[in-house]
Amino acid sequence: MGDGGNRGLVSSGNSNHNGGNSNSSNKPEWLLQYDLIGKIGEGTYGLVFLARTKTPSNRGKSIAIKKFKQSKDGDGVSPTAIREIMLLREITHENVVKLVNVHINHTDMSLYLAFDYAEHDLYEIIRHHRDKVNHAINQYTVKSLLWQLLNGLNYLHSNWIIHRDLKPSNILVMGDGEEQGVVKIADFGLARVYQAPLKPLSENGVVVTIWYRAPELLLGAKHYTSAVDMWAVGCIFAELLTLKPLFQGAEVKATPNPFQLDQLDKIFKVLGHPTIEKWPTLANLPHWQNDLQHIQGHKYDNHGLHGFVHISPKSPAFDLLSKMLEYDPRKRITAAQALDHEYFRLEPLPGRNALVPSQGEKVVNYPTRPVDTTTDFEGTTSLQPSQPVSSGNAVAGNMAGVHGVPNRGVARPIIGVRMQSQGIAGYNLGSQAGMGGGMNPGGIPMQRGVNPQAHQQQLRRKDPGMGMSGYPQQKQRRM
Numbered sequence: 001m002g003d004g005g006n007r008g009l010v011s012s013g014n015s016n017h018n019g020g021n022s023n024s025s026n027k028p029e030w031l032l033q034y035d036l037i038g039k040i041g042e043g044t045y046g047l048v049f050l051a052r053t054k055t056p057s058n059r060g061k062s063i064a065i066k067k068f069k070q071s072k073d074g075d076g077v078s079p080t081a082i083r084e085i086m087l088l089r090e091i092t093h094e095n096v097v098k099l100v101n102v103h104i105n106h107t108d109m110s111l112y113l114a115f116d117y118a119e120h121d122l123y124e125i126i127r128h129h130r131d132k133v134n135h136a137i138n139q140y141t142v143k144s145l146l147w148q149l150l151n152g153l154n155y156l157h158s159n160w161i162i163h164r165d166l167k168p169s170n171i172l173v174m175g176d177g178e179e180q181g182v183v184k185i186a187d188f189g190l191a192r193v194y195q196a197p198l199k200p201l202s203e204n205g206v207v208v209t210i211w212y213r214a215p216e217l218l219l220g221a222k223h224y225t226s227a228v229d230m231w232a233v234g235c236i237f238a239e240l241l242t243l244k245p246l247f248q249g250a251e252v253k254a255t256p257n258p259f260q261l262d263q264l265d266k267i268f269k270v271l272g273h274p275t276i277e278k279w280p281t282l283a284n285l286p287h288w289q290n291d292l293q294h295i296q297g298h299k300y301d302n303h304g305l306h307g308f309v310h311i312s313p314k315s316p317a318f319d320l321l322s323k324m325l326e327y328d329p330r331k332r333i334t335a336a337q338a339l340d341h342e343y344f345r346l347e348p349l350p351g352r353n354a355l356v357p358s359q360g361e362k363v364v365n366y367p368t369r370p371v372d373t374t375t376d377f378e379g380t381t382s383l384q385p386s387q388p389v390s391s392g393n394a395v396a397g398n399m400a401g402v403h404g405v406p407n408r409g410v411a412r413p414i415i416g417v418r419m420q421s422q423g424i425a426g427y428n429l430g431s432q433a434g435m436g437g438g439m440n441p442g443g444i445p446m447q448r449g450v451n452p453q454a455h456q457q458q459l460r461r462k463d464p465g466m467g468m469s470g471y472p473q474q475k476q477r478r479m
């Protein structure tokens with residue numbers, strides 16, 4: 001993996017806590033290994049930057065650096081969170097974005113994560129089809145994207161990692177190069193890190209999308225399983241087919257455990273009212289118990305999913321989708337089962353380059369990510385005047401507004417608190433956080449049916465296939 005991917009935490013190896021690794025220009029030393037190009041995105045918890053490595057072995061390789069903001073109370077990332085993040089560095093799978101480096105600012109325990117860069121994501125791909133080219137995504141691409149998403153998810157679930165926040169913007173797709181058209185799941189394993197020490201900045205008016213949230217979470221389940229991710233995959237599958245979010249509830253401000261009545265309403269209108277007969281544990285869910293008027297009392301007709309996705313209820317695609325959108329999480333299809341579904345055995349077979357369909361179909365040229373070269377790591381100041389960015393990235397001038405990476409309608413936080421650039425030390429958290437001690441990854445809820453003892457072994461096996469099915473056989477000719 002990129003420079004230093006396995007070198008522990010970073011660059012200087014300087015583990016002092018007194019800011020001794022800042023250089024004269026007041027930039028943290030670890031930053032010297034990158035050329036910072038500009039901001040490419042903004043999420044609930046921070047900003048994402050495009051950088052290029054400067055180290056000779058990997059010169060020019062694109063990296064996405066995610067900078068986490070401080071929560072309002074200024075508490076940074078806890079040792080527990082650091083341990084969890086360090087475990088994420090061991091996650092290696094073709095369909096999961098690689099965490100290359102972790103950088104910590106010791107003065108406030110703020111955090112920078114460096115990932116392999118992916119040029120596209122499903123949010124932009126769907127948006128491009130809906131708003132620009134105005135036609136559906138071809139079947140081969142839908143099937144390949146879905147298969148790879150499930151493949152990455154199966155690996156994560158096998159390693160006890162539940163994503164919990166799957167949505168189109170964090171399902172990345174590689175641009176030009178050897179990995180063109182390969183899906184990479186981003187933001188995995190961070191939900192727990194976010195929840196505890198890096199609280200969502202709800203006071204800042206951040207809006208969190210809930211369109212992909214499973215009904216058990218919306219109904220207040222305290223214990224959840226990997227089935228929550230399969231619900232999200234179902235929603236994303238439907239969106240790939242129709243180019244519209246399936247359950248577009250009104251987004252609410254992030255609060256610790258908001259009750260999302262409107263989102264439930266949208267789901268019930270499509271799938272009908274859930275019943276205790278079909279979903280026995282429903283009776284135990286807090287909001288079901290407590291809200292007699294809206295949740296239990298209001299009866300919805302079952303309009304039928306087929307009316308919304310416009311595919312035949314007899315088709316394998318519909319069968320798979322319905323199994324992903326099963327109310328009872330215990331009955332919902334797992335990633336492993338979904339990979340084995342008939343849908344993936346029928347033509348067009350899924351392939352590795354999801355963006356290049358079989359002969360005869362048009363190749364869609366998706367736009368590259370806009371880069372805002374006016375925003376630096378501090379998130380507020382002007383880096384330099386807008387300038388062309390090499391290797392295919394759009395320039396700031398193409399963007400909506402001076403600082404405007406296009407608003408995705410999911411999260412628009414206020415630009416973060418300026419961080420002290422001194423005292424940022426890259427240090428080997430592998431040892432500090434007790435890596436190698438055989439720990440459980442911070443109690444990340446495990447997948448249904450996964451043996452806890454198997455986990456550490458699995459995590460270290462680094463077998464991209466993880467014993468799961470490969471691409472369906474005949475597909476080889478596509479690759």
Ligand SMILES: Nc1ncnc2c1ncn2[C@@H]1O[C@H](COP(=O)(O)OP(=O)(O)OP(=O)(O)O)[C@@H](O)[C@H]1O
Pocket residue numbers: 040041042043044045046047048064066097115116117118119121165169170172186187208209408410411
């Ligand atoms: N490794 C990466 N390579 C390229 N772009 C990335 C990478 N990781 C994230 N991005 C992009 O950066 C943007 C912001 O991502 P981020 O995960 O911070 O927020 P989000 O997914 O949009 O929202 P939220 O924070 O609510 O999950 C998104 O457009 C995302 O696709």
